[in-house]
Amino acid sequence: MDAIDVITTKRDGGELSPAQIDWVVDAYTRGGAGGVADEQMAALCMAVLWHGMTRAEVSRWTEAMLRSGERLDFSDLPRPTTDKHSTGGVGDTITLPLTPTVAACGAAVPQLSGRGLGHTGGTLDKLESIPGWRADLRPDEMRRHLTEVGGVVCAAGSGLAPADRKLYALRDVTGTVESIPLIASSIMSKKLAEGTGSLVLDVKVGSGAFMKDTETARELARTMVDIGADHGVRTTALLTAMDTPLGYEVGNALEVAEAVRVLSGGGPDDLVELTVALAREMLRAAGLSGAKDPADALRDGSAMDAWRRMVRAQGGDPDAPLPAAREHRGILASATGRLTRLDAYAVGLAAWRLGAGRARKEDPVSHGAGVTLHARQGDQVRAGRPLLTLHTDEPERFESAAEALEGGYDIDGPEDALPLLIERVGA
Incomplete structure (x- = not known):
């Protein structure tokens, strides 16, 4: 094989053969003499961005990335396995109440999660707000926790x-992150490697999401659902709104506290609705549609019991106080009326500037930093009353966070909100 031949095939709009895909992914991953150089893979990624990939190409590309490493196998567990992946958003606390809720209904959930970057939060950063909780587990520890x-x-x-x-790092610096085939194969290669028997995708749509419109979100969802089917993993997707933040809290410890309120049978309506909808979808995908209903698990305390067992199993103390920021500042409503828009991206950017997120993967986060919403889209607000509260340990961050929120909300303006649950994609 020759890298130039692979690049020119796709540059000219051709379809890569299985052998070409296997070779180029392996040669790039190995690197060194005889490998594919960064500039060559960058050229290929740009060609894919422009010309796309067929379903067969995307499936084979995902398989080649899967074969580059190990693949976990939990098929012998006494419970069927199912997992959820979110494409990321603002106030996207869902994994925290969802995982124990599904576990309380009889499934095993091997949830491999990531850290936040930019305006979107990371599940691991949130959970690390809990004193003692640890994210790094060996496969044998995962197996034990899933069983017990x-x-x-x-x-x-x-x-x-x-x-x-390796490929994601290259795409990040070469302007090729937006390629739907490469996004889909990136997400699915990791999710398939974790060994889950079924998968539900939460594909966010709106200003606070990577996919800004329903059409591109639907295309991404369909591509990932097809990859799952081609690899024998039952996969479905829900397109959900991310034009305004979920819940009332944005930030690591703030979102953990809100998740606990959901698990206690309360919490914001949108978080509860989405948790229950995704949990039902996961149970259906796992063949447990006749099992306990997730809404009942939240009401009767069994989801909370599962949460406390999960936290303890990973070294955390579910009763320990969560970190809190030292400094707070309110953002007041500029007028009296109905809050018709509260932009998810603006709120996420403000939380990031307060210290809740990171600009580079190696940056630390402030677990207590973030934003509390005192009103949500559709609520009545009064001039001079708190609309948002900013939390940080470093008061010099307030000014830039407030700047991020300028123009980020409307009172009595035009309304064009997406429904929380937009549509379902999959069998």
């Missing part, structure tokens, strides 16, 4: 789909 507790949320090991890790 039913759910685990942890970091992906370095041995899972290493080709994706």
Whole structure:
């Protein structure tokens, strides 16, 4: 094989053969003499961005990335396995109440999660707000927790789909992140490597999401659902709104506290609705549609019991106080009326500037930093009353966070909100 031949095939709009895909992914991952150089893979990614890939190409590309590392296998567990992946958003706390809820209904949930970057939060950063909780687990520890507790949320090991890790870093600096085939194969190679028997995708749509419109979100969802089917993993997707933040809290410890309120039978309506909808979809995908209903698990305390077992199993103390920021500042409503828009991206950017997120993967986060919403889209607000509260340990961050929120909300303006649950994609 020759890298130039592979690049020119796709540059000219051709379809890559299985042998070409296998070779180029392996040669790039290995590197060194005889490998594919960064500039060559960058050229190929740009050609894919422009010309796309067929279903067969995307499936084979995902398979090649899967084969670059190890693949976990939980098929012998006494419970069927199912997992959820979110494409990311603002106030997207869902994994925290969802995993124990599904576990309480009889499934095992091997949830490999990531860290936040930019305006979107990371599940591992949120859970690390809990004193003692640890994200790094060995495969044997995952297996034990799935058997004994039913759910685990942890970091992906370095041995899972290493080709994706190298390729994602390259795409990030070469303007090729937006390619739907490459996004889909990146997500699915990691999710398939974790060994789940079924998968539900939460594809976010709106200003606070990577996919800004329903059409592109639907295309991404369909591509990932097809990859799952081609690899024998039952996969469905829900397109859900991310034009305004979920819940009332944005930030690591703030979102953990809100998740606990959901698990206690309360919490914001949108978080509860989405948790229940995704949980039902996961149970259906796992063949447990006749099992306990997730709404009942939240009401009767069994989801909370599963949460406490999960936290303890990973070294955390579910009763320990969560970190709180030292400094707080209110953002007041500029007028009296109805809050018709509260932009998810603006709120996420403000939380990031307050210290809740990171600009680079190696940056630390402030667990207590973030934004509390005192009103949500559709609520009545009064001039001079708090609309938002900013939390940080570093008061010099307030000014830039407030700037991020300028123009980020409307009172008595035009309304064009997406429904929380937009549509379902899959069999």
